[in-house]
Amino acid sequence: MLESLLRETDWLDALRRTDEPVLLYGMGSGADKILALLSGAGIRVAGVFASDGFVRGHSYRGMRVLTRREAEERFGSFTALLAFGLEGGPDEALRAVASRHRLLAPNLPVYGAGRLDKAYIRQNAARILYVYERLADDYSKRLFYELLRYDVNGDPRALLAMESRCDPPPSYFAHGRAHIDVGAHDGATLRDxxxxxxAHGPLLAVEPDRIAFRRLCTAVSDLPLARPIRAAASDREGQACFAGGQGRGSALAERGEAVRTVTVDGLCGRRRLGQPDVLRVGSLxxxxxGADERVLCGAANTLYEDAPTVCAAVYHRAFDLVELPRLLLAQRPDYxxxxxxxAYIPAWDVFVFAEKRKK
Incomplete structure (x- = not known):
């Protein structure tokens, strides 16, 4: 598996070697991240284009934003770098680009620095194999491989060809204990x-963003067991700065609004092991x-005592796909x-599911 990954061409190396102009497809924060990475790698971007409905005669970083047809008239054949997220698979505009040009969709982290590349794979081969060998079914192993492959080569086609599955195991729903939703946003996931x-006990919904929390309270007002909590879950209790974004982009930050931080263990009355009258948790x-690792660290006692079935995002930071499953197995080797x-380009909305093995 590792040998195959290391034979892939790194997408940055492919850009260094190409004779074609390199164009950004899209603008905004995604394009900003790609430009910063390319600048550090000594790769020049020749222009930027967008789907027809987003071209309004404006410029991005001093480059006039072109339509695809204008870009083709000016540059001919080119390599396009997708710089925005697309849910549900390729749309007509993206297919038109991919059918005419080489299309790469760099999978850069939503938060933080770093890149899962071949250097990381070489340096962390044992960690990667440890996770791969402990995945419980063929679909998960193939998905793990294709995600790593996509990180390296930037080509989303093989990943998009895979069936999308994102259903937690039955034990996530049937336990009669509390359910905790960290990052509950507007309440849609809790209602689902x-x-x-x-059968379940209390429904704890933790959300730090002020506007999203207001929507959360409205959405779950008719659920008698729901308990909305305005706070940021982390690995320690106290206070932190939070930068609101009403969705993706809402995160703990160096500057922003001060919000209360809580831990899963604290919410359950488990600041120490062996406490009486704790909240028993069946699913988390x-x-x-981007704070997913901290949340898991702040849930260590709950995982140890209750072994709840866990659904955790593993796509926010560059190495979450490897490091968060390792952390779960360190906390519960029997998971x-x-x-x-x-279906997302780039590889957002990827989750690990962890449940206690049946004896």
Whole structure:
């Protein structure tokens, strides 16, 4: 598996070697990240284009934003770098680009620095194999491989060809204990959970963003067991700065609004092991916009005592796909791990599911 990954051509190396102009397809924060990386690698971007509905005679970074046809008239054949997220698979505009030009979609981290490249794979071969060998089914192993391959070569076609599966195991819903949703946003995930779960205890929904929290409270107001909590879940209790973004981009930051930080263990009355009258937890969802590792660390006692079934995002930071499954196995060696993904370019909405193995 590793040998195959190391034979892939790194997408940055491919850009260094190409004689074609390199163009950004899209603008905004995604394009900013790609430009910063390319600048550090000594790779020049010749221009920027967008889908027809987004071209309004404006410029981005001093380059006039072109339509695809204008870009083709000016540059002829080129390599396009997708610089925005697309849910549900390729649309007509993206297919038109991919059918005429080489299209790469760099999978850069939503938060933080770093890149999962061949250097990382070489240096962390044992860690990668450790996770791969402990994935419980063929789909998860193939998805793990294709995600790593995509990180290296930037070509999303093989990943898009895979079936999208993102259903937690049955134990996530059927346990009769509390369910905790970290990063509950507007309440949609909690309502989805409540609609499927046949029996559950309290529903704790943790969300730090002020506007999203208001929507969350409205969305779950008719659920008698729901308990919205305005806070940022982390690995320690206290206070932190939070930069709101009403969705992707809402995260703990160096500057921003001061919000309360909580831990899963603290919410459950488990600041130490062996406490009486704790909240028993059957399932835990973590989609914490880059703070996912901290949330798991702050849930160590709960995982140790209750072994809840976990659904955790593994796409926010560059190495989450490897490091978060390792952390779960360190906390609970008896966890059974699977992976799931939704149809997204780049590889967002990828989750690890962990449930206690049946004896």
């Amino acid at each position: 959970y409540q609609a499927v779960s046949p 969802r973590i989609d914490a916009e 059974r791990l699977t992976l799931g993904k939704k």
